[in-house]
Amino acid sequence: MKGIMWHLVVSIICVVAIVGSAEDPYRFFTWNITYGDISPLGVPQQGILINGQFPGPDIYSVTNDNIIINVFNNLPEPFLLSWNGIQQRKNSFEDGVFGTTCPIPPGKNFTYKMQMKDQIGSFYYFPSLAFHKAAGGFGGFRILSRPGIPVPFPEPAGDITVLIGDWYKTNHKVLQSILDKGKMLMSPDGILINGRGSNDSRFTVEPGKTYRLRISNVGIRDSLNFRIEGHSMKLVEVEGTHTMQTTITSLDVHVGQSYSVLVTADQPPQDYYIAVSTRFSTKLLTTTAVLHYTNSAKPVSGPPPPGPTDLPFSLNQARSIRTNLTASGPRPNPQGSYHYGKINVTRTIILASTAGIVNGKQRYAVNGISFIPPDTPMKLADYFNISGVFRVGSISDNPPLGNGINLDTSVMGADYRAFVEIVFENRENIVQSWHLDGYAFFLVGMDGGTWTSDSRKQYNLVDAVSRSTTQVYPNSWTAVYVALDNVGMWNIRSEYWARQYLGQQYYLRVYTPVKSVRDEYPIPSNALLCGRAQGIKKKHPLLITNTLTF
Ligand SMILES: *[C@@H]1O[C@H](CO)[C@@H](O)[C@H](O)[C@H]1NC(C)=O
Ligand SMILES: *[C@@H]1O[C@H](CO)[C@@H](O)[C@H](O)[C@H]1NC(C)=O
Ligand SMILES: *[C@@H]1O[C@H](CO)[C@@H](O)[C@H](O)[C@H]1NC(C)=O
Ligand SMILES: *[C@@H]1O[C@H](CO)[C@@H](O)[C@H](O)[C@H]1NC(C)=O
Ligand SMILES: *[C@@H]1O[C@H](CO)[C@@H](O)[C@H](O)[C@H]1NC(C)=O
Ligand SMILES: *[C@@H]1O[C@H](CO)[C@@H](O)[C@H](O)[C@H]1NC(C)=O
Secondary structure (H helix, E strand, O other), rough: OOOOOOHHHHHOOOOEEOOOOOOOOOEEEEEEEEEEOOOOOOOOOOEEEEEEOOOOOOOOEEOOOOOEEEEEEEOOEEEEEEEEEOOOOOOOOOOOOOOOOEEEOOOOEEEEEEEEEOEEEEEEEEEEEOOHHHHHHHHHEEEHHHHHOOOOOOOEEEEEEEEEEEOOOOHHHHHHHHHHOOOOOOOEEEEEEEOOOOOOOOEEOOOOOEEEEEEEEOOOEEEEEEEEEOOOOEEEEEEEEEEEEEEEEEEOOOOOOOEEEEHHHHHHHEEEEEEEEOOOOOOEEEEEEEEEEEOOOOOOOOOOOOOOHHHHHHHHHHOOOOEEOOOOOOOOEEEEHHHHHHHOOOOEEEEEEEEEEEEEEEEEOOEEEOOOOOOOOOOOOHOOOOOOOOEEEEOOOOOOOOOOOOOOEEEEEEOOOOEEEOOOOOEEOOOEEEEOOOOOOEEEEEEOOOOOOHHHOOOOOOOOOEEEEEEEEOOOEEEEEEEEOEEEEEEEOOOOOOHHHHOEEEEEEEEOOOOOOOOOOOOOOOOOOOHHHHHHHHOHHHHOOOOOOO
């Protein structure tokens, strides 16, 4: 865990087995989840380790690979991993959030079986239960293009995961108990870069060479600005979309988001600061890492470069990120051949988030409903026809008139193959970040003020990026288009983790009455059963054996 160097980070951790030539390759991982001592901010604390590592190992994969991860939970409590941005086509059972997947009991294991179907890009995984995310258990997850499918820039000399995120010195269970008591969380204590505090990570580069950095904000709350002293960066990819390559000097990465930039070691040979600092936060936190030239003549010194402080910088940068329509995506045909701007919207969903007190406790809501998890994952209740777990329509397409908040297990119904417009309204004074599982959406617009149908006139209907996490600026709106072509139960959540924990999330049930494995896979043969789904195997022995063999 000491001295993370680029060549170490890129070493392959998994065993690769090719099963048959016609079939897509399999990659197998065995992960041991434990608690262990870490002290990223100089104070010893309890962290969640994967095979002894904090952060966890990177997952390397190629489009269409099958990824088989056997997760052994050696924590004294239930545990689940989820996969931010991995679409789990037809397979929400593997999504690893409580609405779809039973927790792995302490001392037990569960094998995730997922296919990287038609995806490329930079993502990450994280622990989805309790407040585990504040203890670690996260790591990078990349999907490379298949051989022969062109990537719109030369092969970099190195391809490096850079996980940035805010961090608390307080134990995650203490943080969770603050939230359970209905209190707000205090501000984070610092920022980590690949699990380490200031000056503690070192990235070694050879002069003249170009490196790809895959930057993900795996934190709990704060938007972060990323920059490298004396160097510009070329933005090339956003959550699976190759972008029009633009040169930037700093990049705002909102919580839950992932970006790839290219950096060339083209400056005089010395060490440079990599600086990451909070944005839109009352407390300005900054942490640094070191970009070290192999022939460096001088260590870093003095203060790190300051970041931007204004909001327009961020909004303008966000709006300038466009899809490169001539670049290949997961398939060789250019992504531009899919004209999302010419499809008729069949439904508009307006989501407004609120904060308020319910029964004397702090809660967060979307469209007036603060989500409470049921005793049984909704996906399993749906599959086994267990009634009384959730009600489709328990959250509506529009914000309520008042600011009242109700508690419910909120599930919104949607038709398979509908083409939907979702508008995120932010009436609060903070930056929000929203994520949709199971999909990438086209980010067609964002602006200040209140969204009206007139706002559609400024939508980008030509080359908006397709991604799965978007920020919503204070007192502003963000609009996305999404083709609901993935049947399942999909979490839509605030990536601001205290808000997610206290109810700012719900599930979108993308449904078709036709039961066919062409549209959705059956429940995996190894699925854990819990709550009211427990014991159902005995009652319906044939149900579970009729499954796909992976
Ligand atoms: C996981 O790690 C713990 C602690 O190091 C060890 O006791 C246990 O045997 C490991 N389990 C597996 C499956 O490797
Ligand atoms: C637990 O691991 C064993 C192999 O050690 C595997 O056969 C079994 O399927 C795993 N359990 C689940 C629920 O995936
Ligand atoms: C990082 O190192 C530089 C140069 O040695 C020093 O000036 C700076 O104070 C250090 N920062 C921290 C937070 O340790
Ligand atoms: C767009 O992608 C093409 C590859 O198809 C590449 O040649 C071109 O440089 C890219 N343009 C920009 C602005 O990124
Ligand atoms: C969209 O709607 C318009 C007006 O109702 C109709 O003329 C057009 O054919 C529709 N386009 C598609 C692609 O369905
Ligand atoms: C659930 O109900 C549907 C429709 O009534 C039926 O087609 C399906 O077989 C049932 N599933 C189970 C697991 O009983």
